[in-house]
Amino acid sequence: MEKFELQANEEALARRAKKKPFPKRNKITVVPVYCKGCSLCVDVCPTGTLLLEDDPENKFGVSIKVDAEEYCIGCKMCEDRCPDFAIFVNYEDNENENVKVEEGKQ
Numbered sequence: 001m002e003k004f005e006l007q008a009n010e011e012a013l014a015r016r017a018k019k020k021p022f023p024k025r026n027k028i029t030v031v032p033v034y035c036k037g038c039s040l041c042v043d044v045c046p047t048g049t050l051l052l053e054d055d056p057e058n059k060f061g062v063s064i065k066v067d068a069e070e071y072c073i074g075c076k077m078c079e080d081r082c083p084d085f086a087i088f089v090n091y092e093d094n095e096n097e098n099v100k101v102e103e104g105k106q
């Protein structure tokens, strides 16, 4: 990885060190083929959940790794910031609410 990528990881880990695991689990989905390893999501994540990693399968040589999903607070800042629609976050509670709305319509 390049120096700026290693720096992004270092800063993310420093932010994570100040946090605690979140009590609810959120599901983070990365679509590696869309990811260009720009590090915008790593930089914006307040809990250091995401890191960059070498990825020989990716044409840019780098992609995102969900390194500590248990720290994710579900803020979706990564999803909002990604210019390539390569990362999505779902929280269980919202998924359940959606199911209830669907059932109510029937």
Ligand code: SF4
Residues within 6 Å of the ligand: 034, 035, 036, 037, 038, 039, 040, 041, 042, 063, 064, 081, 082, 083, 084, 085, 086, 087
């Ligand atoms: S912001 Fe999107 S394209 Fe950039 S590293 Fe994150 S997931 Fe990949």
Ligand code: SF4
Residues within 6 Å of the ligand: 028, 044, 045, 046, 047, 048, 049, 050, 071, 072, 073, 074, 075, 076, 077, 078, 079, 089
């Ligand atoms: S939803 Fe928020 S806490 Fe979770 S990975 Fe994305 S930016 Fe980080």
